[in-house]
Amino acid sequence: MSGPKVVRVVTREELEATCQRWLLLVGESAADLLRNATRFGLASSALETQLATRRAALKALFHSEQWVDLQKDAAQAIEHFRFEGERLRSEAVAAEAAQRSRQRRTLDAARSIAASLAKAGQPVPVALTAAIEGAMTATGTDLDAMQRTVESSIATLVQGQPKTQSSGQSDLAARLNAGGPIPTFAQWLEENARPDPQAERLDGLLSELSTCATLVDITDLTARALSISAEPSADRRALLTDSLVLEAARRLRDERAIEAATAKAMQVRAELAALSSERGRACSIQLDAAITDRNVSEMRARITDGETMLDEGLRQASAVARRRAVLGGLASLGYEVREGMEAAWAKEGRIVVRRPGTDDYGVELAAPADASRMQARLVGSDQPSSPRNAMRDKDQETIWCGQFDQLRSVLADRGGHVEIERALPAGEQAVKTISLPSASPSAEAKIARPQTRALPRS
Template identity: 30%
Template sequence: MSGPKVVRIVTREELIAACEGQIAVFEAMVGSWERFGERNRCVDQQDIEQTRDRVRAMRALLAGDNFEEVQKRVPAEISFLKSDMDRRMNAAADAAAAARKRAHQLMRSAETLARSLRDKGLPVPKELSNPSRHSDDAVRTAISAAFSQLAPASSDGSISDRQRMLADSLGVGEERTSLAAWLESQSADIVDDPLIDALDRKLDELRIFDPEAATTFAARLDAVAAETGTRRGLLADSLTIDLSAAQREAVYKIDIRSQLEGIRTEFASIEGQLAGNIILEVEQALAPGVTIDRLHSAFDEAKLALETIRNEQAVALRRHAMLEGLAELGYEVRQGMETAWVEHGRVVLRSSKSPDYGVELGGNPESLLQIRTVAFDDPHRVKDATRDVKAETEFCTDFEALQKLLAANGAGLSIVKALGVGATPVKTVRAIDTPSEAAFVASTHNSRRTRN
């Protein structure tokens, strides 16, 4: 049991709002993850459904009032999505590097066969003379036809001396006589440039996150490849730094856009002109081509506005929950007391069980509340310390009942600090008749104590 208390209250409604906000950001992040995966062809429908199931699981937890579990798991789910995006990015970049190597090999094979055809006085198909202007499938078909033309198969399927000589002239050894083997052999002669390979890889990574931004660096990569000497290294270092910065910005854009989309969803559930204005600003910031500074500015403004609105709502909900709970326990709560509490910072409620006593609520519900037993000043009643202790003890029982009542409604009321029963004299206030007077009595009495 205890006397005056400092308490903290959290209502069910604000817990729901907080969880809804987290889930809204999670859903927006899932949308970004899906677009990223579909654009780079690194997710399938099963992956998408499994990820959507994770969102549905969070919704189910919220529906079951598992607020703490939602607040713990949603950030972990978002972190997992980001890690999964990085993993898929690396896999996609590996695939792009392999595809680029195959393309180089294909071009080299086409050039080699075109040269062989010219050396033999045979016509060179346009797919081989200028392979970059044709599809890979068309080039492969032309290579196959040219290989057959240069090394026709014997009627019994064996390798003739002429075929072997032709194969040797094309660089194919006796153990590599098929087209596939010959194509594979072309890669052995390609000398990789580690510097260009590294830059190509970084460009692939950027292209995966932001294809449009990647196009601005392609010419610089070509310039590095064509350069020699010390300048080549300087250009490469500069490009490496810029590509890394561009990739970080691309990843940040995905993250901040997801958060902005989540905030937009939250504002959609809030009435009023301010919410409508914020939604409009957010949608403008989410338009294609918006700079990172504009995105960041819109995010900061929208987040601050949302926090302000949510805090105001939370404070009102906490006042209402405290007054409603005490009313159910038999304390006199009159119309206008919430307003009086806002205006004066404190309010006094009379106990119907012990009309000579009541409870004073004070402080800003945004942070901490002060709650204590008070006695009403009565010139016909003699001050009795024993009755004061009994009143404090009675309120302690009521406070425990209030905690249970709020908990049953999904709210939480916790004690931050408390004094023992009888540790300080019960505060005396004059009798009250109206809500405004209840607040006035509390505020003036508090001011008097401060001056004394």
């Protein structure tokens, strides 16, 4: 296929910049995982070592220029870190929910035993009353002590049963002390606890809210939950619990939206660090302010601005790198590439290069502003020094095809590659005729090697 070609040029600079962005995203994802693990109290040296090892492996791929493997492994690393973060969150939520459930069960048991003691005419221990008042905020050893108080109160209830009992009290006594040991707190719960689905749902919602990455303040919700638990009426507790569940669910939806926007904003902010521009720095400052203010709409707007800025920067730098790589490659093959050609190509959208001594033919390079696709084709002079005909044009196309293969090899040696998207056989389409200027008398002023330009990177 030695006729006109449409190709996509990928330069080393473009690949390097893309991989740099991947490394930035992996770094932010790893930092987010470590922040969450620390907040949940689940951070460890093993986790830090795992993160460091994964990032070191990706950097090794970068330095060895294994661009494809790096992008694949980076995507997998980000997904792995996200999964680990969700797993740690689930553990933290489960632990928090278990703690709240334990507090609630202790309160319900203490309240039930106190009511039974009062009904049996026995005094309610001060410690049991304290358990009723403090179970929903107790943790650790304090909660353990309250459960032991409930156990001792169960024993008091069983051993102090009056001679005259109601049928219900007799049944309770028979179950608890019919020739056997007094039940433990756990055994009593198993036989007497009545799960409250709404209360359990409330515990779960409050647990999720307390582990949100945005560090939401839920003191008002927990205060209301405590107030509800102190309500003596079961019916009123159920009504208030339903209302609080709705409020907690709404708050959780809002916090999840803030959390998602914050995570994305921090990713974009990390990528903007690679842009050495005033616009990039200004956008980063605006992202910081939106994150601090927990302003979802502002974060989303600045995320859009930042992503547009990043894409524009990458496209512009990639276009420069592509044009420069092609011109530099042609220069190394003996084509006359003068100063200003790169700028002219970018401005006009096309340019013609020739080899010294070949006055009747040249190679036309055409591309849009971003140089995402290039057309390369042989062109002939409208005033040739020797008559042109179809056979001569076809021979020149065949020569150009061989030189194009050499150009591909040159770019490959420099870390890039050329993908042919469409090509026509030699002679299938007439060689385009244009006006070719006279050859420059100072052909020495050419680019022997491609210049380089750093694309956005850290």
